[in-house]
Amino acid sequence: MPGFLQRFLAPRWQHRDAQVRLQAVSRLDPTHPDQRRALAALCLDDTPSVRQAALMRFDDPAPLLPLLTQQPDNPELQHRLAALLTGKAGALALAQRIDWVARLPHRDLLMTIALEGDNQQLRLAALAGLHEESDLIHQACENGIAAVRHAAAARVASEAGLQALAGRARRDRQVMRQARERLNRLRADAASLIAARERREALLGKLEAHANAPGSLFTAVATATWYASGRR
Structure with missing residues (x-):
């Protein structure tokens, strides 16, 4: 099929004009499998306004989370997922959101949810996924919930971190x-520990010096052993 004809027959959501793709977003139904896949593709569109419009059609993070593996730095995708998981948008039950957050591998999203989640347990679930000490320090200093601050602080272990x-x-x-x-x-x-090591090293040094000193018990024992061996 000639290229111009293929472009003419392509769906509007695949049109090369971003404005046409943007108009197509409102006509796609996320409850229809094929159209939901088209909307998911538009969530990764090259044009930010198209991405934003497509993402706003989703009220469930389930179809959006896999897109993070393709575009982990997509700001519109991160913002929409943060809104859905923190409870600022959508109507997802808290238990479901906690379950999603507990399996979320994205550091920036976890930081946002830990700071902005609408429930203490949700924030703690996000905190559990954070492992960088600098992130824990930030949460311990800036989080608005005392229990989250204390949980974060308890995991700071290094001298520099403390x-x-x-x-x-x-x-x-x-x-x-x-x-x-x-x-x-x-x-x-x-x-x-340093003092104990220094005491141990000093004691070993004294024992070594004593062992090498003429007339020492160690020398006498060694001499007696030598003579006894010679008699045999």
């Missing part, structure tokens, strides 16, 4: 205080 947390957590005195206490314990434990 130091940053102690200096930045002005919003929550408990987080700040506990970070300082854990930091002090961490430093005290480290100092104790």
Whole structure:
């Protein structure tokens, strides 16, 4: 089929003119499988306005989440998913949203949901998926729910992380205080380990020096052993 004829017969949602594709969005029914697939394709369109219009036709994150693997940096896709999963848009039940969030691998989305989710359990589910210490520090300092701040702070373990947390957590005195206490314990434990190692090394040095000294017990034992071996 000649190229011009193929373009003429192509569906409007595949038209090369972005305005025609944008007009086609409103005519596609997301409840119809073929048209839902067309809308999903338009969610990845090259034109932001087309992407935005197509994404607004979906009130369920299920068909949108797989698109993240194709365009993980698609800002309109991230924004729509965040709105649906935080409860700002759509009517998805909380239990379903928590289930989706618990399996969500996208760091930026998890950060947004942990900060903006409409329920504490939802935020905690998002927090559980975060593993970068810098993300945990941000949540411990900036989250609007105390339980989420405390859960995030409890997972900060490094000396540098605790130091940053102690200096930045002005919003929550408990987080700040506990970070300082854990930091002090961490430093005290480290100092104790260093002191114990130094004592051990000093003791070994004394034992070695004593063993090599003339007339030492170690020398006498070694000499007696040598003579006893010679008599045999």
